[in-house]
Amino acid sequence: MAGRTSAIFLVISTLAVTAAVVAADLKKGYYTPAQLGSLRQPSPGALSPDSVYQVSAYPVPVLDLAAGDGRQYVQIHCNTCHSPRYITMQPPLPAADWDSEVNKMIKTYGANIPEEAVRKIIAYLQTHYTPETRKE
Amino acid sequence: MAVKPCLWPYMATAQDPPRANTVEPFTGPEPNSHWNSVGPYFTEPQKAPLLLLTDRPVQLETPRHYFLTPFTPNEAFYVRWHLEGIPNAVDLKEWKLRIEGDVKNPIALSMSDLIQKFKPISIAAVNQCSGNSRSRLRPRVPGGQWGNGAMGNAMWTGVRLGELLDMAAVKTGSLFLQFQGLETGQGPEGFGSHVFLKSLALTNPVLDECIVAYLMNGEPLPMLNGFPVRLVVPGYFATYWTKCLSWIRVLSAPDENFWMKTAYRVPDTPRGNTTPEDVKAGKFKTVPIERLPVRSFLISPDGLSKIPAGMSVTLRGIAFSGFGRVVCVEVSDDGGKNWAAATLGEDHGPYSFRAWEMPWTPKSPGRYSLAVRATDQKNNTQPDEPVWNPGGYLWNRIERQEMVVGNAS
Numbered sequence: 001m002a003g004r005t006s007a008i009f010l011v012i013s014t015l016a017v018t019a020a021v022v023a024a025d026l027k028k029g030y031y032t033p034a035q036l037g038s039l040r041q042p043s044p045g046a047l048s049p050d051s052v053y054q055v056s057a058y059p060v061p062v063l064d065l066a067a068g069d070g071r072q073y074v075q076i077h078c079n080t081c082h083s084p085r086y087i088t089m090q091p092p093l094p095a096a097d098w099d100s101e102v103n104k105m106i107k108t109y110g111a112n113i114p115e116e117a118v119r120k121i122i123a124y125l126q127t128h129y130t131p132e133t134r135k136e
Numbered sequence: 137m138a139v140k141p142c143l144w145p146y147m148a149t150a151q152d153p154p155r156a157n158t159v160e161p162f163t164g165p166e167p168n169s170h171w172n173s174v175g176p177y178f179t180e181p182q183k184a185p186l187l188l189l190t191d192r193p194v195q196l197e198t199p200r201h202y203f204l205t206p207f208t209p210n211e212a213f214y215v216r217w218h219l220e221g222i223p224n225a226v227d228l229k230e231w232k233l234r235i236e237g238d239v240k241n242p243i244a245l246s247m248s249d250l251i252q253k254f255k256p257i258s259i260a261a262v263n264q265c266s267g268n269s270r271s272r273l274r275p276r277v278p279g280g281q282w283g284n285g286a287m288g289n290a291m292w293t294g295v296r297l298g299e300l301l302d303m304a305a306v307k308t309g310s311l312f313l314q315f316q317g318l319e320t321g322q323g324p325e326g327f328g329s330h331v332f333l334k335s336l337a338l339t340n341p342v343l344d345e346c347i348v349a350y351l352m353n354g355e356p357l358p359m360l361n362g363f364p365v366r367l368v369v370p371g372y373f374a375t376y377w378t379k380c381l382s383w384i385r386v387l388s389a390p391d392e393n394f395w396m397k398t399a400y401r402v403p404d405t406p407r408g409n410t411t412p413e414d415v416k417a418g419k420f421k422t423v424p425i426e427r428l429p430v431r432s433f434l435i436s437p438d439g440l441s442k443i444p445a446g447m448s449v450t451l452r453g454i455a456f457s458g459f460g461r462v463v464c465v466e467v468s469d470d471g472g473k474n475w476a477a478a479t480l481g482e483d484h485g486p487y488s489f490r491a492w493e494m495p496w497t498p499k500s501p502g503r504y505s506l507a508v509r510a511t512d513q514k515n516n517t518q519p520d521e522p523v524w525n526p527g528g529y530l531w532n533r534i535e536r537q538e539m540v541v542g543n544a545s
Contacts, residue, residue, distance in 0.1 A: 026318060027225040031192050036176050054225030055181035055359045060191045080322050081220060081329055083192040089175070091164025091276040101278055108398065110327035131165040 027054065034059030063088065066136060070124030073117040081109065087125065092134040098125040163281070168271035171200045171438065171537075172283035182358040184211040189280050193217035193319075194360060198285040203435045203454050206481060206489040207260070208288035210352055215360045216265050216286065216374070218332045218395075219321030223380055226318070226364055233300075233348065233365060237314075237386035240305035247364055250350055254295040257347055260488035261370040262289045262456045263377055266400055266425050270528035275412065277528040284433060284535075289456070289489035292368045294349035300384070301343075312337055312387040315367055318380035328394030334376050335391035336369070345370045348381060370487040371427050371458035373529075375400045400425050401527070408530040409523050428458030429532040430518055432465050432492070432510035439506075439537045444544040448497040451478070454489040457512035464511040465492040471505035472520060472534065478508075486513075498541040509534045 045056060065071050065084050074084060093101070102122050105111040113121070127133060159174045168174065178188035180196060189195035196215040202208055232244040245253075265286035267279050280286070301313075314335045323329020336343060347368045350356070357363040362379030369376040375395075391397075401422035402408035407429070410420055432455035443449055455462040461483070466475040481491030498504055509518040520534045 026223060026227070026230070028223040028318065028320070029221040030224045031220075034191075036178065036188075042179055042181065051229040052225055052227045053356075053359070053363060057224060058180060058192065058194055058222065059178075061178065061188075083190065085188075085190045085192075088162065089189050089281055090278055091162065091168075091271070091281060093276070093278060097278060108327070108394070109329040110324040111329070112324075134162070136161065 030057040031060045032057035034061045036061040061085075066128035068124060068128055070120035070127075073113075073120045074124055077111065077113045077117055077121065078105070081105075081111065087129060090129070092129060092131040095126040095130050098122055098129065101125075163271060164276050167274050167276065168281065168283060170283055172285050173197050173271060173281055174283075180215070180360060182211065183215070183360065184209070186212065186214070187283075187285065189282070193220045193222060195280055196360075197282060198288060200285065200435060200438055203285075203433060203489070204452060206289060206454060206484060206491045207353055208290060208489075210290070210355055210358055210361065213263075213288040213290065213352075213358070213361055214265065214286050216280065217319060217360075217379075219319045219323075219329065221318075221320035221322075223318050223359060223363070226359075226380070228364060231364060231382070233382060233384070235300055235304040235384045235386070238307045238310040238388050239386050240307060241303065243300075243304050245300070247350065250295050250348065250365065254299055256293050256351075257296055258291055258293040258351075259345070259347060259368065259370055260289060260291050260484040261368055262287060262428065262458075262487060262489055263368075263374045264288075264428050264456075266373040266375050266529045267527070269531035272522070272531050272533070273524055273528050274522065275524075277526055279528050289454075289484075290352045291354065291484075292347060292349035292366075293351035293354070294347045294365065294368070297346035297348055297367070297384075298344060300348065301386075304386075306338065306386050307388075310338055310386045310388050312389075312391050313343070314383075314385040314387050314391055314393075315376070315378040315381060316383040316385065317362070317378045318382055328399060332378075333391065333393045333395050334378055334400075335387065335393075335396050336376060338386075342369055342372060373400075373425050373428060373458075375425065396424060399527075400529075402529050403525050407519070407523050407532075408525050409521075410525050412524075412526075415526050425527075425529055426458075428456065429530055430457035430459065430462065430510050430512045430516045431455065431532045431535075432462070432508045432518065433535055434467075434506055434508050434537050437539065439539050442540045442542040443498060445498055445501045445541050446544050448495050450493050451496045451506065452491070452493045453508060454491055455508075455510035456487070456489050457510065457514075457516060458487070459516055460513040461486045462490040462510050463513050465490075466509050466511075467494050467496075468507040468509075469496065469498070469504050469539075471536065472507045475509070498539070501541050501543050504539045504541060506537045506539050507534050 175188040177185040186196040202212040268286035271281040478492040478494040511517040
């Protein structure tokens with residue numbers, strides 16, 4: 001559990017660093033790990049009367065995908081463009097739909113995923129996120 | 137006199153059926169039966185706790201009760217981004233709105249130019265996600281699993297798009313306007329995962345009604361709703377309402393980019409309706425999604441609590457259409473057999489939410505199926521048939537809400 005969580009943190013923080021390399025007038029793509037169910041108020045932040053308008057990093061609550069073979073490939077490859085919550089938000093989808101979703105990410109959105117990882121990602125999603133198999 | 141604790145009228149008894157105290161974490165494969173999506177409450181910068189669909193990119197749904205008023209508060213306004221490179225900070229010393237491409241005078245306007253050089257204009261308009269209510273579809277389709285809360289109404293204030301185009305002097309023979317905001321993705325260039333681009337034809341009459349808005353309900357836009365400026369396309373789905381609008385590009389050819397050619401398209405059929413079989417058989421053409429079909433909602437009471445028989449309550453809700461003013465909202469308490477007209481609230485313009493209300497006194501205990509339907513000035517009325525298409529767009533079926541009425545003594 002702890003190892004898995006820190007792996008997710010590592011992926012997220014790596015992405016945050018990558019995304020931070022942007023023009024000086026515009027900062028974007030900053031996200032920060034968070035917890036769901038926390039009812040603490042967000043900090044109001046410090047404001048100065050200059051021309052920069054900013055908000056804090058967008059929080060990404062930790063999400064544990066179903067444990068199983070292939071999960072690490074999902075965490076690495078799918079996470080480039082979106083967090084794994086894009087997977088758990090979906091209704092349970094038939095196995096064929098997961099196949100076409102993953103292929104859509106590659107062909108339509110240009111995701112660069114090695115072939116072996118593609119097979120493992122599809123198998124993982126079909127094992128844990130169909131109407132027959134989805135538990136959580 | 138001491139009352140025995142076991143007779144306290146408000147005390148739960150052991151006979152109560154055990155039940156979960158939260159909604160299920162996901163719905164399906166059957167349609168989502170809840171008014172909203174089922175995600176947890178979550179707080180993002182400048183926002184009240186909203187319902188979380190996704191966190192990176194951010195998608196948040198507005199909870200039902202915020203629709204009790206015809207204007208949706210900025211902090212509760214739903215959020216939908218496509219790409220993960222969402223602005224966290226914008227420096228208005230550097231930021232410009234550029235009009236370029238097929239124009240005689242390319243221009244770059246600062247926020248102070250927009251505020252000072254043009255007469256501000258305001259319009260109330262509903263912003264609704266193309267996929268609002270996608271979780272109602274049978275069979276379910278992939279995509280953002282919105283309940284009904286991917287919509288909001290605001291008073292938008294800014295500059296007429298037409299004035300900006302006049303200043304830039306669009307060349308004759310130009311065909312399209314392409315809009316680009318500040319969001320970028322990790323995907324490779326040339327793919328929809330790299331930038332988000334939308335276009336409208338220069339012949340489209342909606343351009344006369346478009347504004348570039350720097351105020352939302354009289355305040356700067358929240359970053360997540362498109363600070364510093366957002367395109368407002370009254371009557372059209374939100375996909376055209378480019379957030380953090382920074383480039384308006386005049387094109388002399390149709391826009392072939394992914395977000396126009398492949399995404400946000402609907403079957404060229406009545407109501408955009410089709411079947412999975414016809415999709416497989418490639419039986420229809422598709423067209424870009426455009427205007428909001430007429431819809432109406434009961435907001436309160438929300439059916440989560442009982443109403444005592446004989447008590448008069450006020451049914452309240454909202455209605456809207458992208459085709460013109462809502463002229464009639466009707467309510468049924470027998471599942472749609474008999475209808476009675478509701479009283480409409482203040483008219484804030486043809487593209488705004490229109491509030492409605494109606495007193496209701498259920499005489500006897502039981503289960504009531506309340507239904508609400510709206511009609512707009514073009515005489516479009518909400519149908520009672522579902523819609524299905526692979527994108528999960530254009531849902532506008534008559535909404536129903538079960539209301540449980542209990543004994544009053």
